Amino acid sequence: MRIRPLWEHADGTKALVVEFDAGSCFEGVDVHSEGPELLYVLDGVFCDGTTRHPAGTFIYGAKGSSHVPQSDVGCTVLAVYP
DSSP states (O other), X not given: OEEEEEEEOTTSOEEEEEEEOTTEEOSSOEEOOSSXXXXXXXXXXXXXXXXXXXXXXXXXXXXXXXXXXXESSOEEEEEEEO
């Protein structure tokens, strides 16, 4: 998994591009305790641990939600933390 920062504000708001190799999985559970996470799947198929999301899918992870980011085929996502 590769994380490429695109933009960050002094208040902590940021945007990243995250690239998952085929078969990669985030270590542990990703908990959104600080605030929501907005994901847009640019290519490939992103899985949140239970649901597969193909390219073109927008995913809203509310504050307090959690998931296990992974991809069996590889994917690229735009992640925004407002």
